[in-house]
Amino acid sequence: MKTHDHIDNTMQNASHAQSQSQSHSGESTITDLGSKKSISKQRTFILIISTLVLGIVAGVSSGLLSLLLKVVENFFLGFVESSSMPGAFNVNRWRRFISLTIGGIIAAVIWWLLRNKARHVPSVKKSVKGAQMPFWQTIVHVVTQIFLVGTGGSVGREVAPREAGALFGGLWFQLMHRWGLPSEDRELLVAAAAGAGFAGVYISPLTGALFSVEILLKRVNAETVAVSLAMSSIASYVGGLIHGTDAYYAVPNSPFSWQILAFSIVASPLIGIAGGYFSRASSWAETKKTTGMHILWQLPLVALLTGVVALWGPEVMGNGRALAQTAMNYSAENSGVTVVIALAVLACAKALLTTFTLKAGASGGTLTPSIGIGAALGAILGIAWNYWIPGTPLWQCAMVGAVALLSASQRAPLMALMMVMEVSHLPIVALGPLGMATSLGVATSNLAKTTAHHNKPPQSF
Incomplete structure (x- = not known):
């Protein structure tokens, strides 16, 4: 009888221990789920704040770059481009020649110094993939691009605002990473900020968002589209406040047939x-x-x-x-x-x-x-x-x-x-x-x- 009682007690203790183990396991699972939900809410909140801040910053930087172009054009060529006067048509031909020559010399010296005496400035695509953009070198690099175009250099100026956006996106991520934003979100913020920089110059939110999603991220989902489009929309609005919202190309209103x-x-x-x-x-x-x-x-x-x-x-x-x-x-x-x-x-x-x-x-x-x-x-x-x-x-x-x-x-x-x-x-x-x-x-x-x-x-x- 004692043996049977001992066996019964052992089985009861084992059952009790298993029950306690399952109880602790259940509590642990609930705790983990609660922790994940908390992290998810925190991440969403940080992404919303980041979208607002970077949209404003990208819009301001793009607006300032547009104003810089006008300053350079006015100083070197004596005109400011617009849809009604898109080129230096009425500028003396020799002033055009001198402006281009001086602009090429100055830009050449600056880029030689940047590429041989300073830290390398990576491309936007490399920055999205994790490369750090040095602050002052990137600023000088961006300004030089606008300067060359303003003096008449034959090249597009759309890379400059994208690089500025990528720079600020990377810096902002470093700050938010300390507050719990995971490393995986760096790519999203930098790409969206680069697209927003473009949108702020040309007042083109859809183009900026598509640049981020179609070219840089190559990943289409609700999150990438929402962050990129919202950031580009904010940048377009802010950029428009600084340098206007007129159409870049002026065309008639005749219907398409x-x-x-x-x-x-x-x-x-x-x-x-x-x-x-x-x-x-x-x-x-x-x-x-x-x-x-x-x-x-x-x-x-x-x-x-x-x-x-x-x-x-x-x-x-x-x-x-x-x-x-x-x-x-x-x-x-x-x-x-x-x-x-x-x-x-x-x-x-x-x-x-x-x-x-x-x-x-x-x-x-x-x-x-x-x-x-x-x-x-x-x-x-x-x-x-x-x-x-x-x-x-x-x-x-x-x-x-x-x-x-x-x-x-x-x-x-x-x-x-x-x-x-x-x-x-x-x-x-x-x-x-x-x-x-x-x-x-x-x-x-x-x-x-x-x-x-x-x-x-x-x-x-």
Whole structure:
């Protein structure tokens, strides 16, 4: 009996111990769940605050960079660009030449010092992946880009506000990381801030968000879209308060018809091929960019060459706005062979000068140069089109060319489409023909790239 009693007691104790263990395990699980919920709430709160703060900071920095461009233009060229006066057309030709030459010399010296005597400034993509952007070096690098464009250098200025946004995004994350924001969120904040910097300059929230999601993050979910779009929207509003919200390209309000859709189907594949080659040229220039002592003579030489061309064609100066607006201002009724030749020469010159400027050591973008080159090609084809189908607005043909070449050269169709729509304040009905131009431009760009790859001579090993 004692043995049975002992066994019963042992089983009861074991059962009691198991029950206590399960009870403790359950309490531990509940505690863990509660802790995770608390962390999740804290992270969400920090992301909301970060979106607000970085949106404001990116908008302010972009607004200040836009004002800096106006100051440089006014000092060196005696004019300030706008949609009604997009280029230095009324500036004395020799002042244009001198401005470009001096700007090239100063920018060359600054970039040589930055790249050889200071900490390296990583690209936005590398910053998103974790590279730290040194503060003062990045600020000088960003300001130099705006300075070169303001003096007339043939390169885009959209990289500067993106780099400024990425810089502040990284600094803000370091602060928030101490308050519990996980390391995985650094990529999101830096990418969203870079896109917001772009949005603050061109007042284009959708473009800024798509740049973050489509190009930098390459990850589409509710969180990345919400943070990127909200941050770019705030930056656009703040930037607009500083430098205005006028359309970057001034275009008429004529309706889009079936004619422009038909033109888009015919012209976009041809312009897309040109965009593919421009993309290859600019990629080559970035890969072979001069960084050593040679920048001290190569960049001033290219700036001087740009100045020589600008003696007769000021449309090649700056980031491409002047060329694009010029192409959009023509009408089919008043355009003939002379206009076609002029636009063709200017488009080729702009493509070559932008490529040479990047190769010679300048930092900058190719977004707005792509729009300028594409608009010129679109207008050229539009003039020919109007001989067969009269009545197609030439500015719409230029828009088709701009979005086709931009999407082909940047490999980002949605961002390209939204950028042209937003910066020109186009109506929603423009999405049809411009969407078609985007699709066909990218498709033929891929075809041109594939053809070029197959035509390469075999390598010897």
